[in-house]
Amino acid sequence: MATEEMERLVRREYTQGFVTDIESDTVPPGLDESVIAFISQKKGEPQWMLDWRLEAYHQWLKMKTPSWAHLDYPPIDYQAISYYSAPKKPEDRPQSLDEVDPKLLETYEKLGIPLHERAALAGVAVDAVFDSVSVTTTFKEKLAEAGVIFCSISEAIRDYPELVKQYLGSVVPQGDNYFAALNSAVFTDGSFVYVPEGVTCPMELSTYFRINAANTGQFERTLIVCDKRAQVSYLEGCTAPQRDENQLHAAVVELVALEDAYIKYSTVQNWYPGDEDGKGGIYNFVTKRADCRGDRSKVSWTQVETGSAITWKYPSCMLRGKDSVGEFYSVAVTNGRQQADTGTKMIHIGENTKSTIVSKGIAAGRSDQAYRGLVKVGPRARNARNFTQCDSLLIGDRCGAHTFPYQEIGNSTATVEHEATTSKIGEDQLFYCRQRGIAEEDAVNMIVNGFCKDVFQELPMEFAVEAEALLNVTLEGAVG
Amino acid sequence: MLEVKDLHVSVDGKEILKGLSLTVNAGEVHAIMGPNGAGKSTLSSVIAGKDGYEVTAGSITFEGRDVLEMEIEERARAGLLLGFQYPVEIPGVKNIYLLKAALNAQRAARGEGEIPAPEFMKLVKEKLAFMKMDPSFLQRAVNEGFSGGEKKRNEILQMLVLEPRLAMLDEIDSGLDIDALKVVAEGVNSLRSEERAVLMVTHYQRLLDYIVPDKVHVLLDGRIVKSGDKDLALELESRGYEWVQEESAA
Numbered sequence: 001m002a003t004e005e006m007e008r009l010v011r012r013e014y015t016q017g018f019v020t021d022i023e024s025d026t027v028p029p030g031l032d033e034s035v036i037a038f039i040s041q042k043k044g045e046p047q048w049m050l051d052w053r054l055e056a057y058h059q060w061l062k063m064k065t066p067s068w069a070h071l072d073y074p075p076i077d078y079q080a081i082s083y084y085s086a087p088k089k090p091e092d093r094p095q096s097l098d099e100v101d102p103k104l105l106e107t108y109e110k111l112g113i114p115l116h117e118r119a120a121l122a123g124v125a126v127d128a129v130f131d132s133v134s135v136t137t138t139f140k141e142k143l144a145e146a147g148v149i150f151c152s153i154s155e156a157i158r159d160y161p162e163l164v165k166q167y168l169g170s171v172v173p174q175g176d177n178y179f180a181a182l183n184s185a186v187f188t189d190g191s192f193v194y195v196p197e198g199v200t201c202p203m204e205l206s207t208y209f210r211i212n213a214a215n216t217g218q219f220e221r222t223l224i225v226c227d228k229r230a231q232v233s234y235l236e237g238c239t240a241p242q243r244d245e246n247q248l249h250a251a252v253v254e255l256v257a258l259e260d261a262y263i264k265y266s267t268v269q270n271w272y273p274g275d276e277d278g279k280g281g282i283y284n285f286v287t288k289r290a291d292c293r294g295d296r297s298k299v300s301w302t303q304v305e306t307g308s309a310i311t312w313k314y315p316s317c318m319l320r321g322k323d324s325v326g327e328f329y330s331v332a333v334t335n336g337r338q339q340a341d342t343g344t345k346m347i348h349i350g351e352n353t354k355s356t357i358v359s360k361g362i363a364a365g366r367s368d369q370a371y372r373g374l375v376k377v378g379p380r381a382r383n384a385r386n387f388t389q390c391d392s393l394l395i396g397d398r399c400g401a402h403t404f405p406y407q408e409i410g411n412s413t414a415t416v417e418h419e420a421t422t423s424k425i426g427e428d429q430l431f432y433c434r435q436r437g438i439a440e441e442d443a444v445n446m447i448v449n450g451f452c453k454d455v456f457q458e459l460p461m462e463f464a465v466e467a468e469a470l471l472n473v474t475l476e477g478a479v480g
Numbered sequence: 481m482l483e484v485k486d487l488h489v490s491v492d493g494k495e496i497l498k499g500l501s502l503t504v505n506a507g508e509v510h511a512i513m514g515p516n517g518a519g520k521s522t523l524s525s526v527i528a529g530k531d532g533y534e535v536t537a538g539s540i541t542f543e544g545r546d547v548l549e550m551e552i553e554e555r556a557r558a559g560l561l562l563g564f565q566y567p568v569e570i571p572g573v574k575n576i577y578l579l580k581a582a583l584n585a586q587r588a589a590r591g592e593g594e595i596p597a598p599e600f601m602k603l604v605k606e607k608l609a610f611m612k613m614d615p616s617f618l619q620r621a622v623n624e625g626f627s628g629g630e631k632k633r634n635e636i637l638q639m640l641v642l643e644p645r646l647a648m649l650d651e652i653d654s655g656l657d658i659d660a661l662k663v664v665a666e667g668v669n670s671l672r673s674e675e676r677a678v679l680m681v682t683h684y685q686r687l688l689d690y691i692v693p694d695k696v697h698v699l700l701d702g703r704i705v706k707s708g709d710k711d712l713a714l715e716l717e718s719r720g721y722e723w724v725q726e727e728s729a730a
Contacts, residue, residue: 427531428568435528436582436638437556437589446581450572450621 027084033057036185039084043154043188046161056174056184063178069341070370070402073283073310081248083186083219146202148232149194153221156192163194167225171254171291171318179250179285179312183219187252190220195230195261204460206235222253226261228294233264233460249308250285259294259321266459270307281309281338288315292324292353300327301344302458309338314372316345319353319381326355329455334367334399343372343404348384348414359390360452363399370402377414384414392422393451395444481506481677482527482646487538489519489526496522498702499538504646509678511688513713514699515721520681521565523699524648528562529555542646556582557589559645563635563652569623575634576618579604579641586642607640610670612663628655636667647671649680653687665690685717698724 027038036057040050065075143150149160156164174184195201226232255263269284284307290299301315317326328344346355359371371392377384392401403420425447433443449456449468456464482504489497496519504510514520526533527540529552540547542560550558570578584594595603608615611633623631632652639647649668653661668678668691680691688696688710696713698706700721705728706712716724 426568429570431528431530431552432564432568432570433578433582434552435556435562436578436642437553437585438578438581439553439585440551442581442585446573446578447570450570453572 026082029082030079031057031081031083031186035083039186039188042084043157045154045157048161048165049157052169052174053185056181057186059175060178060181060185063175063181065178069312069372070368070404071310071312071339071341073339076248076283078182084188142202146199147196148199148201149192150205151192153187153190153192153223156223160192160194163225164192164223167223167254167256168221169254171256171289172252172287177287180252180287183221183250183252183287187219187221190222190251191224191234192222193224193232193234195226195232197227198229199227200230201232204233204235206237218247218249218251220251222251223256224254224263224265225256226258226263226297228258229260230258231262234266235460236265236267237270247281248283248285251287253286253288253315255288255290255299257290257292257294257297257299257321257324260296261294262298262300263290264300264302264460265290265315267301267303267305269303269305269311282307283310284308284313285310286313288313290315290317290326292317292319292321292326292350294324295321295350296323297321298325298327300329300458302327302329302455303331304455304459305330305332305340305342308340311338311340311342313342314344316347317355318347318349319355319384320349321353322350323352323354324350325353327458328355328357328359329458330359331362331452331455332360332369332371333362333364334369335364336367337365338367338369340367340369341372342369343374345374346376346386348375348377348381348386351380351382351384353381353384355384355386357386357388357390358454359388360455361390361392361401362395362448362451363392363401364395366398368400368402370404372404372406374406374408375416375418376406376408377411377416379410381411382413384411386414386416388416388418389454390420391451392420393448394422394424397424481543482679483539483541484523484527485539485541487523487526487540488536489522490534490536491522491532495536496533496702497526500699500703501538502697502704504677504679506645506677507672507674508694509672509680509691510695510697511680511682511691511693511713512697512699512704513682513685513716516683518699519702520699521650524562524650524679524681527555527560527648528552553585554589557586561639561642561644561647563632563639563647563649565651565654567623567626567631567635569621569626571621571624573622574619575622576604578622579618579638582638583641604641607637610640611637611667613637629657629660632656632664633660633667636664639671640667643671643676645675646677646679649678649682651681651683653682653684661687662690685713688713700725700728 027035033054036053037050040053169184172180175181193205224232224234255265257263288301292299299317303315305311315328319326326346330342332340332342334340343359344357346357348355355375357373359373361369361371363369371390373388373390375386375388388405390403392403394401401422405418407416409416425444429447430440430443433446434440438446456468484500484502487497487500488495500523512520512523522533526535527547535548542558545558547555580600583600587593587595604618605615608617613633623634626634635652652664656664665687671678680687680693693710696708696710697704698716698721706724
């Protein structure tokens with residue numbers, strides 16, 4: 001197909017770019033100890049939490065932005081960012097959906113998440129994060145019956161301080177990396193989940209994040225702890241409105257799986273990617289890590305990444321327990337001027353640990369993406385096994401895909417396999433479908449969805465449908 | 481039905497078809513034969529609208545419409561279907577999904593609604609049985625890991641489901657053993673009707689034992705230099721192409 005036609009099709013508009021006009025309670029841009037104290041006070045936090053934040057802040061001050069990623073962006077001025085923004089009147093937060101600002105609900109409608117319907121229809125408990133404060137949490141009662149704690153991290157700090165103290169930072173320490181340190185100092189909200197021993201969470205848990213106020217960073221902190229023989233499936237969806245300025249998103253997600261526990265964490269990320277020329281869009285610097293602490297524990301990361309101007313994200317598993325299992329299934333789609341450097345780390349520490357990595361990258365327009373994956377086998381990880389497959393699909397001839405696999409094998413009994421392919425979306429595949437009467441765009445969607453099938457089938461059912469739809473929107477006209 | 485007039489086609493600046501003319505009427509089966517490099521596959525590719533072929537002169541009309549002005553999918557929806565010599569693999573896309581999408585796209589173009597699922601399954605199963613294909617076939621990814629014979633059967637299966645007005649078959653017999661050839665030929669023969677035409681491109685007379693053509697054309701150096709009935713194919717089989725070449729040069 002002609003290149004011009006390809007380009008015409010690659011252009012698309014972000015369909016979720018709108019701004020909700022609600023007065024925000026925002027601190028002036030800038031970061032110092034007083035801003036951190038302000039956040040901590042706003043959240044009604046105890047002294048130990050503030051101390052923890054300040055400790056992180058002091059570590060952050062000594063750190064440098066990482067530069068090893070295959071990304072190109074101007075330096076971020078951390079003093080130009082506002083670190084706290086909450087909808088007005090945080091003191092009298094709504095207790096039920098009826099009390100929620102209708103405008104807010106409207107926003108969710110536009111996003112295609114009619115909260116109540118969604119919750120009722122799908123049996124999903126949604127902890128919606130609007131900017132920095134949890135607006136409403138549904139299905140809490142049903143969860144409470146099962147003994148599952150699902151609340152905002154701020155509530156958890158107040159109501160379950162012992163659990164938080166025990167696990168917060170135990171997977172991603174304050175000084176782990178530049179963005180994790182920043183997050184530890186200024187995180188404003190996020191989710192906390194605790195599933196007690198022997199309990200299978202009765203429903204899928206879901207959080208929708210959305211960055212709304214201009215010039216604010218969003219720094220959520222999510223902590224999920226699955227006790228012995230417990231199970232949970234957690235869904236995270238993200239989208240943000242369209243703005244000319246870049247916005248920073250630096251989240252930390254920590255997962256802890258004890259003996260025989262299973263955590264499935266699925267993400268559909270659709271942050272605003274910026275316009276065709278790379279103006280605006282979210283800078284997404286996220287640290288996600290799971291600690292398979294107990295024997296036979298299992299963590300499965302599944303992600304569909306279609307948004308953000310820049311993505312820097314490596315959901316990882318520390319496989320410490322014997323026979324523990326880590327999985328990473330990823331679809332990353334970049335278009336326009338998007339850049340993504342994403343992948344995973346599987347750290348095999350315990351015996352007979354097993355990991356699987358399936359990464360599918362789709363690059364269109366003038367975007368650039370890299371898969372970066374580390375498989376590390378420690379000296380005690382006898383019979384560790386890894387299988388990695390990463391495939392890239394290029395659409396058009398001005399995009400790029402790169403693969404950086406790292407392997408550090410410290411045990412001769414380990415089995416590590418790596419397969420990688422890069423292909424261009426086949427002109428002959430398109431021709432074949434069109435010659436059967438299928439319109440070009442439908443044919444592209446069909447081929448791309450086929451390419452991603454191995455990952456989509458890992459997503460929870462209703463999420464898979466959403467992911468497929470999102471992919472089609474992202475590549476809308478996208479190709480041809 | 482199909483009218484090709486004085487068609488000149490170049491690939492990368494090299495002229496492959498040099499004034500080809502051909503008329504196919506409804507109800508007819510045509511076979512185009514010729515040595516390698518004569519331009520046989522180019523003809524069907526150009527009619528189907530494949531990229532990379534430049535038409536420098538001439539015309540193609542199908543039921544009165546200017547084919548060269550139509551998009552690839554429009555041509556298919558008008559009933560011009562190509563059975564590929566080397567059908568491409570599409571990983572992750574189930575056969576049944578492609579079939580259904582194709583059928584519904586064609587129905588939509590005719591102003592018909594989507595085919596109800598039970599009706600579709602009934603239709604497909606019937607055609608599968610006719611092609612002696614196992615139903616598990618439908619759940620496999622399009623052409624992925626198919627043997628040469630399976631791929632060809634699949635092409636004919638699609639034809640049986642989509643019911644084209646003009647079926648073009650590009651070397652449909654290549655790589656088939658005799659049993660598979662018989663099944664494929666039966667499939668093609670079942671397509672024959674008063675309203676429909678078939679245009680086959682082939683190297684070998686063998687195929688024509690099973691699908692008996694109404695007309696045989698010899699394509700040499702970008703032109704049809706001789707036309708006849710099925711006996712012409714037999715003559716080519718025993719005498720080769722040289723005599724035709726000499727005759728046309730004379």
